[in-house]
Amino acid sequence: MKFEIMRDKLLDGLSDVMKAISQKVAIPILTGIKIEVDEKGMTLTGSDSDITICTFIPAEDNGEQIIQVVEKGSIVLQAKVFSEIVRKLPTNEVTIEVANGLQTHIQSGKSEFHLIGLDPEDYPVLPEVKDDYLFSLPADLMKSIIRETVFAVSQQETRPVLTGVLWEVKDGGLACIATDSHRLARRLTIPEDMPEVPFSVVIPGKSLQELNKILPDNGELVDIVIADQQVLFKTRGVLFYSRLLEGNYPDTSRLIPLEYKTSVTVNGRLLLQAIDRASLLAREERNNIVRFSANEGKVIEISSNSPEVGKVEELVEAIGVTGEELNISFSAKYMMDALKAIDGQDITIQFTGAMRPFILKSVDDDSILQLILPVRTY
Amino acid sequence: MKFEIMRDKLLDGLSDVMKAISQKVAIPILTGIKIEVDEKGMTLTGSDSDITICTFIPAEDNGEQIIQVVEKGSIVLQAKVFSEIVRKLPTNEVTIEVANGLQTHIQSGKSEFHLIGLDPEDYPVLPEVKDDYLFSLPADLMKSIIRETVFAVSQQETRPVLTGVLWEVKDGGLACIATDSHRLARRLTIPEDMPEVPFSVVIPGKSLQELNKILPDNGELVDIVIADQQVLFKTRGVLFYSRLLEGNYPDTSRLIPLEYKTSVTVNGRLLLQAIDRASLLAREERNNIVRFSANEGKVIEISSNSPEVGKVEELVEAIGVTGEELNISFSAKYMMDALKAIDGQDITIQFTGAMRPFILKSVDDDSILQLILPVRTY
Numbered sequence: 001m002k003f004e005i006m007r008d009k010l011l012d013g014l015s016d017v018m019k020a021i022s023q024k025v026a027i028p029i030l031t032g033i034k035i036e037v038d039e040k041g042m043t044l045t046g047s048d049s050d051i052t053i054c055t056f057i058p059a060e061d062n063g064e065q066i067i068q069v070v071e072k073g074s075i076v077l078q079a080k081v082f083s084e085i086v087r088k089l090p091t092n093e094v095t096i097e098v099a100n101g102l103q104t105h106i107q108s109g110k111s112e113f114h115l116i117g118l119d120p121e122d123y124p125v126l127p128e129v130k131d132d133y134l135f136s137l138p139a140d141l142m143k144s145i146i147r148e149t150v151f152a153v154s155q156q157e158t159r160p161v162l163t164g165v166l167w168e169v170k171d172g173g174l175a176c177i178a179t180d181s182h183r184l185a186r187r188l189t190i191p192e193d194m195p196e197v198p199f200s201v202v203i204p205g206k207s208l209q210e211l212n213k214i215l216p217d218n219g220e221l222v223d224i225v226i227a228d229q230q231v232l233f234k235t236r237g238v239l240f241y242s243r244l245l246e247g248n249y250p251d252t253s254r255l256i257p258l259e260y261k262t263s264v265t266v267n268g269r270l271l272l273q274a275i276d277r278a279s280l281l282a283r284e285e286r287n288n289i290v291r292f293s294a295n296e297g298k299v300i301e302i303s304s305n306s307p308e309v310g311k312v313e314e315l316v317e318a319i320g321v322t323g324e325e326l327n328i329s330f331s332a333k334y335m336m337d338a339l340k341a342i343d344g345q346d347i348t349i350q351f352t353g354a355m356r357p358f359i360l361k362s363v364d365d366d367s368i369l370q371l372i373l374p375v376r377t378y
Numbered sequence: 379m380k381f382e383i384m385r386d387k388l389l390d391g392l393s394d395v396m397k398a399i400s401q402k403v404a405i406p407i408l409t410g411i412k413i414e415v416d417e418k419g420m421t422l423t424g425s426d427s428d429i430t431i432c433t434f435i436p437a438e439d440n441g442e443q444i445i446q447v448v449e450k451g452s453i454v455l456q457a458k459v460f461s462e463i464v465r466k467l468p469t470n471e472v473t474i475e476v477a478n479g480l481q482t483h484i485q486s487g488k489s490e491f492h493l494i495g496l497d498p499e500d501y502p503v504l505p506e507v508k509d510d511y512l513f514s515l516p517a518d519l520m521k522s523i524i525r526e527t528v529f530a531v532s533q534q535e536t537r538p539v540l541t542g543v544l545w546e547v548k549d550g551g552l553a554c555i556a557t558d559s560h561r562l563a564r565r566l567t568i569p570e571d572m573p574e575v576p577f578s579v580v581i582p583g584k585s586l587q588e589l590n591k592i593l594p595d596n597g598e599l600v601d602i603v604i605a606d607q608q609v610l611f612k613t614r615g616v617l618f619y620s621r622l623l624e625g626n627y628p629d630t631s632r633l634i635p636l637e638y639k640t641s642v643t644v645n646g647r648l649l650l651q652a653i654d655r656a657s658l659l660a661r662e663e664r665n666n667i668v669r670f671s672a673n674e675g676k677v678i679e680i681s682s683n684s685p686e687v688g689k690v691e692e693l694v695e696a697i698g699v700t701g702e703e704l705n706i707s708f709s710a711k712y713m714m715d716a717l718k719a720i721d722g723q724d725i726t727i728q729f730t731g732a733m734r735p736f737i738l739k740s741v742d743d744d745s746i747l748q749l750i751l752p753v754r755t756y
Contacts, residue, residue, distance in 0.1 A: 274489070280459060
């Protein structure tokens with residue numbers, strides 16, 4: 001293998017692939033990046049066996065020569081060292097050559113590296129994904145869906161299926177749901193190009209967080225291919241594979257209350273700031289619980305009391321309060337996460353009593369629903 | 379105590395004082411900040427018993443009313459909670475009132491905090507510093523001096539005096555010296571306003587690092603008062619006290635070679651980048667040693683070899699090489715630290731053989747000297 005490449009393009013490709021690299025992998029070769037070069041261009045592959053990322057750098061792009069391929073071939077190089085070397089090379093022209101088996105020579109300006117590569121034959125083959133259930137979503141919509149749901153997955157491995165986000169197509173729409181059994185986030189959307197067959201898969205939260213870092217912030221379409229144990233997200237130049245979680249995702253539809261006794265409409269940003277302040281003292285005592293009171297007036301009171309540190313009272317002017325008087329306590333963190341997901345819009349909170357789950361929605365938009373279980377404090 | 383203050387001014391003062399606050403203090407009251415208010419303004423004090431920082435916020439500044447004092451007094455409040463509260467308050471007007479002993483009421487907009495304060499009578503009194511040895515330096519010069527020396531202090535407590543920087547006035551100049559016994563950094567300067575009596579003190583490296591964060595990046599004069607066991611740095615509005623280290627600082631003057639056998643003049647930035655790259659492989663094996671070769675030509679070779687990872691060779695075009703041919707090995711980290719202290723200027727490196735300490739100096743400026751002990755590798 002021998003080729004010359006522009007350092008900045010190589011660096012772009014590496015930075016995507018590096019997101020799949022973990023230092024804690026069971027298979028030593030996965031600490032490496034697989035490099036394959038032929039006359040069409042360069043393919044980089046990185047994997048931690050849960051996530052696999054492939055990027056393709058074309059030899060020519062828009063008439064610009066990016067790679068000059070002298071001899072095609074492949075090699076696996078230590079990911080961390082290789083990406084650091086590329087980042088620090090002195091010029092934008094880099095020549096990479098593999099000779100005498102796995103000896104890899106990297107040259108740029110007056111800098112010469114000789115790395116000992118690993119055998120690409122030992123690198124695991126990519127998961128096979130047939131084009132079974134294929135549909136697509138704009139990248140920016142996918143980023144929103146991920147941001148609005150993934151924070152609510154369980155951080156505990158006791159019920160592994162809850163560490164993922166359920167993606168379910170039925171009744172003509174896609175529902176994305178995450179819950180850690182104390183709160184739930186649900187995002188509904190109707191893809192322009194719906195998959196033909198209903199499906200239901202659970203994608204690991206960690207995979208979605210890494211995918212979110214790679215997706216561009218624009219309307220470019222991402223193809224989503226779902227197979228038995230894998231999901232593949234395809235964008236221009238990047239293939240992102242994730243394994244799926246096994247096990248039955250719980251039926252959450254019965255959790256969501258259909259009626260309410262108290263409804264509060266308020267600006268989400270003002271409420272978020274007030275809860276952030278109210279939780280400052282609660283955080284010190286590690287319970288992080290705040291109290292929320294609404295009565296016939298339009299002023300909501302948020303308070304918190306920590307015997308050793310002190311107490312705090314916040315008043316927030318609501319846009320409207322209807323229904324029964326209410327005193328309820330909940331985790332400030334869960335409420336702040338939910339409000340951040342709804343992103344500062346005016347919101348409606350619907351309560352069915354101090355001991356029942358309550359829901360948050362944007363005033364303008366029914367597609368995002370956040371549900372939180374209250375905490376008993378008295 | 380009762381007063382009203384502008385939130386942003388309080389925040390500025392707090393951010394300086396917070397640099398003295400540590401969560402790992404032996405005296406519980408030092409997790410707090412002491413607040414004193416009288417008709418002239420507000421004094422904030424924070425301390426970890428090694429470092430003490432006082433800031434003063436005047437009631438009126440340039441005709442602008444910053445504090446409205448209703449009743450003077452003092453209180454100690456938990457530093458972390460208090461500074462987070464102030465940072466997040468909803469409006470720029472803050473009222474702070476102490477009533478019923480230590481009950482502290484903080485109010486801003488529709489936000490009300492009640493904190494349980496600590497008794498200011500229990501707060502340690504400030505170190506007494508008589509105006510014994512007083513001189514001054516511009517703040518930006520002090521920042522340079524700190525940056526050029528403090529990195530070379532010892533990180534180990536085996537010889538506590540080496541964890542500090544020696545500041546010594548004699549022969550009409552100030553010498554600042556740090557060494558961890560593997561390398562040494564020395565900065566000479568002649569203060570415009572020299573102290574009248576020679577002195578020699580050792581200031582903890584950590585104190586200088588915190589002081590560096592507080593000093594403004596301009597020519598404003600900093601008064602330096604040295605007493606028996608304390609040094610006090612005075613800037614406009616801030617008093618920074620540090621304890622001094624006890625024990626005799628070793629005589630380092632004999633370490634510095636007065637003649638040389640090989641002299642290399644080279645651009646510091648180019649050499650730094652080449653060493654950074656050459657050490658990429660060495661870092662993986664945790665020895666971090668690079669080899670440096672100079673012969674009659676003007677090209678320096680820097681190389682490193684890690685049996686399991688690979689090897690690297692860097693060529694750097696020197697401005698000039700004179701004297702004997704040389705092959706020497708040293709810590710890439712020490713060399714990079716020294717080159718960063720000299721900050722990208724053209725430098726001269728003077729060697730007296732592969733096993734003897736060598737020195738680095740700026741070509742333009744004799745005031746900074748960096749010394750490094752080589753490593754035996756063969």
